[in-house]
Amino acid sequence: MRRAVAALALAAALALTACGGKVIDHQKAEAFIDQDLAGVDVAVTDVTCPAEIEIEAGADFECEVTIENGDRAVVQMRMVDQDGLVRPVSIESADQRNTAPGAGPTQPEADRAADAVPSESG
Numbered sequence: 001m002r003r004a005v006a007a008l009a010l011a012a013a014l015a016l017t018a019c020g021g022k023v024i025d026h027q028k029a030e031a032f033i034d035q036d037l038a039g040v041d042v043a044v045t046d047v048t049c050p051a052e053i054e055i056e057a058g059a060d061f062e063c064e065v066t067i068e069n070g071d072r073a074v075v076q077m078r079m080v081d082q083d084g085l086v087r088p089v090s091i092e093s094a095d096q097r098n099t100a101p102g103a104g105p106t107q108p109e110a111d112r113a114a115d116a117v118p119s120e121s122g
Contacts, residue, residue: 024053024061024084033088034077043068045069049077057081064094071095 030047049063072094
């Protein structure tokens, strides 16, 4: 899991919006996280982000990640602005989250952002 935190802390910016209304493109967000973790040799088997999240500066959303060895994690993403810029805020073990009440997320050491280009839904 520490490698996953490092990956999220070091990734470069990326555009993550879909066509249509101003919503986050969940497929781009999923691909962003998958590529990020692959950069530190973390074999991801599945990433799931919620669909139809409206862009709102300062709002957070969470994506679930499954690693090849079966470990699961939750990545918290934050929308930085109304243009769809997002950044990972934290990553934590989904299993720990479900079994250790009050266990807080692990904060990435570096602050990075990714453009989640808004889309026009309709």
